[in-house]
Amino acid sequence: MGYIAPVHDLLSHRQELVREQQTLEVMKQQRRSLQAQLRALQRDDVIERRARALGAAKPGERTFIVEEPAGDGTSPARPPG
Numbered sequence: 001m002g003y004i005a006p007v008h009d010l011l012s013h014r015q016e017l018v019r020e021q022q023t024l025e026v027m028k029q030q031r032r033s034l035q036a037q038l039r040a041l042q043r044d045d046v047i048e049r050r051a052r053a054l055g056a057a058k059p060g061e062r063t064f065i066v067e068e069p070a071g072d073g074t075s076p077a078r079p080p081g
């Protein structure tokens with residue numbers, strides 16, 4: 001009967017090892033994904049596209065704000081009267 005505890009411990013450790021290996025693989029995939037994002041964010045075209053999405057403009061460029069017409073959005077707004 002003295003061998004049950006060590007065998008139980010061995011099986012528990014193996015299960016823990018499998019869980020930890022699975023966690024490690026998930027974290028490695030996340031790391032690869034983050035590294036790819038970082039590489040993309042270092043490219044000039046990506047930086048420019050993201051900056052423009054935030055409303056940035058190059059020196060000398062004119063920016064325009066396009067607003068939706070007032071109303072329910074199905075027809076152009078008409079001036080009163």
